[in-house]
Amino acid sequence: MQIVSTRELCAWLDSTLHTASFNDYCPNGLQVEGKPQVSHIIAGVTASEALIDAAIERGADTLLVHHGWFWKGEDPRVRGTRKTRLAKLLAHDINLLAYHLPLDAHPVLGNNAQLARVLGLSPERQRQPDTVAIENNPPLTTGPNNLIWLGDMPGTSTLAQVAQQTEHRLARTPLVIGDPDMPIQRIGWCTGAAHSMLKDAIDAGVECFITGEISEPVVHLARESGVAFISAGHHATERYGVQALGNEIARIFNIRVDFVDIDNPV
Ligand SMILES: [Zn+2]
Structure with missing residues (x-):
């Protein structure tokens, strides 16, 4: 299986999506640091607990999402559901990569x-x-x-x-x-x-x-x-941008990227 360093993947994503040119409501890029090498990505719309569970179940090392965490104006304390999500990511050393406006545009x-x-x-x-x-x-x-x-x-x-x-x-x-x-x-x-x-x-x-x-x-x-x-x-x-980005990552770096659709009626 092919691998790419987390650092190289982030650099490619930031330059491909022109991340620096957006004034966004959340940080774009690597939001939570996990393994230094990436070989299996789970792509999804939102970094919900269900998506984290899917990544853990499949043994993935990285989550790639449109809706990440740490939104402006949010209560920053690590409590309740936020603690649960973060604990699961850290326990499994999973990277969280999130791209909001750069992935819309x-x-x-x-x-x-x-x-x-x-x-x-x-x-x-x-x-x-x-x-x-x-x-x-x-x-x-x-x-x-x-x-x-x-x-x-x-x-x-x-x-x-x-x-x-x-x-x-x-x-x-x-x-x-x-x-x-x-x-x-x-x-x-x-x-x-x-x-x-x-x-x-x-x-x-x-x-x-x-x-x-x-x-x-x-x-x-x-x-x-x-x-x-x-x-x-x-x-x-918003199901389609992260899939297109995932396909492009799979093509360029020859690593495994699976899109997981966690249904949402809104
Ligand atoms: Zn959205």
């Missing part, structure tokens, strides 16, 4: 790029597609940290069709605000809990905004602005 491996692939969304690009190869043609983005992608869903023309394709591709029924018959051309999307970015999407001129979560005021903003809103699931929209 990456133009190929990121959650927004991968959600577009899964949903069949076609991102608008900064340059004419026929003048430059797609890998050198960044997506057109807007909103905080440029986390909203813009584009359309070829083959659909109404909200009902966009919602139906979203439901089918994610295997999860979304919550949809808007007239099913309303015509939809331009769509904005941001994975996870980006419902507060609806106003930024409206300013960007979309007819529909897709994200993972919803809140009470967002329903009124959607109704009153006439912009459709699709809440497709925080977990459901």
Whole structure:
């Protein structure tokens, strides 16, 4: 079995995901240090106790997640469920690697790029597609940290069709605000809990905004602005970036990476 040093893997991740250029709500990178060598990674959306148990059961040495620990404003004390999680990781010498906004934003491996692939969304690009190869043609983005992608869903023309394709591709029924018959051309999307970015999407001129979560005021903003809103699931929209990143790590370093999906209804 191939191995890579934890240090080398972290350096590759930090440079690939441009970690230093984000001002995030949590530390990105190696959050908890375990073994100095990595040969088997468990990738998942959230560093929950269930994911840690899966890593221990499978004898993995590293966890790779989108939602790690140590969020700004959190009670930092090591008590209760936090103690349990940390004790399990430390007892088994497991590395915890977490990438939040850098993994949302990456133009190929990121959650927004991968959600577009899964949903069949076609991102608008900064340059004419026929003048430059797609890998050198960044997506057109807007909103905080440029986390909203813009584009359309070829083959659909109404909200009902966009919602139906979203439901089918994610295997999860979304919550949809808007007239099913309303015509939809331009769509904005941001994975996870980006419902507060609806106003930024409206300013960007979309007819529909897709994200993972919803809140009470967002329903009124959607109704009153006439912009459709699709809440497709925080977990459901963020399953794909960490898988793409895991596949890339497996390809480059020739180590084992298994994605473990811990189901979450939100
Ligand atoms: Zn998230």
